[in-house]
Amino acid sequence: MSRAFRIQVSEGVQRIVHVEDGVQGTIDVLPILAPERMAELLATELEKRGYTRTDQDGELVLVKVGEGNVTVEVNVRTGTVTVSIAEEVQVNVSTTASGTAENIEDARKQAEDRAMRQLEAAVVPLQEAARREATARLEAELAEVRPELDAVVNAATAEALVEKARELGDIESIEGSAEDGNLTIKVRV
Amino acid sequence: MSVRPIHECDYELLVLLRAVLGAGSAQAGALLRTAHDTRAGISTLGLEALKHTLATGLVRALAHGGGARREAFGTPAGRLWQRHPPPDFTITGLPVELLQWALAEPLAIGSRPGCPLRPATAPADIVLVYLTARLLVAENLGDVLAEQVLRENPLVRLAFADALALARPARLQPARGEAAPAPSPRAVAATPDFRPLLREHALLVEGLCGWLAADILAADRPQTALADAIAVSDLRRRTYAAWIEACSESGRMDLALPLVEAGVAAMGRPVAPALSDESASARDRAAAARAGTVLAEVVVALGRHVDALGSLDFFDDGYAEARTLRARWAALDRARPIAEARIHAVAGI
Numbered sequence: 001m002s003r004a005f006r007i008q009v010s011e012g013v014q015r016i017v018h019v020e021d022g023v024q025g026t027i028d029v030l031p032i033l034a035p036e037r038m039a040e041l042l043a044t045e046l047e048k049r050g051y052t053r054t055d056q057d058g059e060l061v062l063v064k065v066g067e068g069n070v071t072v073e074v075n076v077r078t079g080t081v082t083v084s085i086a087e088e089v090q091v092n093v094s095t096t097a098s099g100t101a102e103n104i105e106d107a108r109k110q111a112e113d114r115a116m117r118q119l120e121a122a123v124v125p126l127q128e129a130a131r132r133e134a135t136a137r138l139e140a141e142l143a144e145v146r147p148e149l150d151a152v153v154n155a156a157t158a159e160a161l162v163e164k165a166r167e168l169g170d171i172e173s174i175e176g177s178a179e180d181g182n183l184t185i186k187v188r189v
Numbered sequence: 190m191s192v193r194p195i196h197e198c199d200y201e202l203l204v205l206l207r208a209v210l211g212a213g214s215a216q217a218g219a220l221l222r223t224a225h226d227t228r229a230g231i232s233t234l235g236l237e238a239l240k241h242t243l244a245t246g247l248v249r250a251l252a253h254g255g256g257a258r259r260e261a262f263g264t265p266a267g268r269l270w271q272r273h274p275p276p277d278f279t280i281t282g283l284p285v286e287l288l289q290w291a292l293a294e295p296l297a298i299g300s301r302p303g304c305p306l307r308p309a310t311a312p313a314d315i316v317l318v319y320l321t322a323r324l325l326v327a328e329n330l331g332d333v334l335a336e337q338v339l340r341e342n343p344l345v346r347l348a349f350a351d352a353l354a355l356a357r358p359a360r361l362q363p364a365r366g367e368a369a370p371a372p373s374p375r376a377v378a379a380t381p382d383f384r385p386l387l388r389e390h391a392l393l394v395e396g397l398c399g400w401l402a403a404d405i406l407a408a409d410r411p412q413t414a415l416a417d418a419i420a421v422s423d424l425r426r427r428t429y430a431a432w433i434e435a436c437s438e439s440g441r442m443d444l445a446l447p448l449v450e451a452g453v454a455a456m457g458r459p460v461a462p463a464l465s466d467e468s469a470s471a472r473d474r475a476a477a478a479r480a481g482t483v484l485a486e487v488v489v490a491l492g493r494h495v496d497a498l499g500s501l502d503f504f505d506d507g508y509a510e511a512r513t514l515r516a517r518w519a520a521l522d523r524a525r526p527i528a529e530a531r532i533h534a535v536a537g538i
Binding site: 081132139 | 468470471472475533537538
């Protein structure tokens with residue numbers, strides 16, 4: 001009668017997983033002035049709100065890293081806005097597995113192989129949980145970014161209207177504000 | 190009236206045919222999911238019953254599908270049979286052979302013999318194959334639409350672009366000892382050419398405009414996977430654009446009515462999440478949302494056609510027809526701002 005050996009092993013692993021998420025869209029800016037000037041007005045308004053100018057492949061992109069490690073990038077020439085999050089997260093998993101064979105070495109190898117497969121499988125849901133948590137932070141930041149960008153566009157538009165009015169003649173009065181969304185400019189031509 | 194018994198397989202065929210023709214049958218789903226021996230063919234008595242059912246059922250289907258509506262498809266307003274003389278509706282053996290094939294093997298199984306039938310060319314056959322597709326989709330057997338006789342039917346292409354985008358052709362069972370074949374790729378559907386249908390059989394579209402609109406609207410639903418949402422939206426966009434182009438080229442913009450009705454109805458209901466999986470990433474949900482604006486884009490595109498019609502002067506050719514169409518499609522004016530807002534919303538952050 002042959003003997004069978006049953007080996008049980010406990011394994012643990014610390015794994016660094018990469019999680020990321022992001023959305024991209026556009027903001028609409030009325031072409032009141034030349035495109036370059038509109039872009040500069042947008043950049044100025046974004047800088048007032050904590051954005052930093054960067055050059056990305058020759059494009060002027062204003063960048064801010066907000067709450068929850070979420071990055072907001074605005075290409076002021078194209079109006080493209082990218083809101084993204086990318087992180088390295090450490091996950092720890094452990095498991096116990098057994099192997100049965102006619103010799104100890106084979107039984108141990110079987111147990112270790114089984115344990116590694118279980119560990120790899122256990123990492124997947126943890127990575128997905130980390131991704132969902134990152135997505136939740138991204139969406140929380142989106143809720144802040146949307147009204148902020150609306151305010152930026154309104155302010156840049158109002159400034160552009162004032163500049164345009166100056167080109168037409170002498171400004172007699174300006175009533176209302178970009179915050180209100182109502183602006184009345186009287187111009188003597 | 191005497192009652193004459195018919196053979197069991199004639200009975201099963203008749204039950205299925207009645208379900209296809211809209212008479213309804215709780216047994217249809219079970220019939221399609223089990224195998225039946227059809228080798229005996231159709232008896233003389235069964236054939237008589239089939240012919241009668243087909244003749245009356247086809248007329249009834251065209252009436253219920255939209256023909257009974259008082260429409261003015263480039264003619265004085267009236268019902269389908271008031272606008273047109275009786276057409277030559279010869280039914281070949283194809284629709285019944287399709288049902289016999291459907292009865293022979295359980296359709297819910299991914300491995301089954303393929304259907305050897307070629308696409309229908311006779312107008313009555315085109316209608317009956319479309320009605321068969323309606324039953325299959327209603328019974329959650331959309332994969333069967335991958336069969337050539339169904340996927341190359343122009344009415345099926347228009348109505349079920351979603352099911353076609355996801356349909357996977359059946360594979361035969363592997364022989365003993367052989368490995369199971371890999372899953373089939375989706376039945377890739379090239380952009381259809383609707384011009385022959387509109388040129389030769391426009392009456393079918395008029396008679397089925399109501400059901401076509403309902404099917405197009407039903408295709409506007411969320412998918413569970415992003416890849417599916419993108420595949421469905423891609424095929425739907427190409428299909429509806431091809432339909433509008435064919436209507437324009439054939440001078441029959443009035444035949445875009447199914448898209449008009451579906452688009453207006455879609456804009457009248459709340460926006461549904463494009464992905465049913467709420468735990469999906471923001472990136473995937475945004476991509477799915479962009480994929481979910483198909484009917485909004487149709488409304489905007491048709492609105493542009495209406496604008497072009499409005500530029501005709503009273504002395505231009507087609508002025509009267511343009512006025513009729515603009516009046517008939519008045520609901521588009523109300524739907525268009527909603528459609529534009531939805532498209533704009535998914536383009537933004």
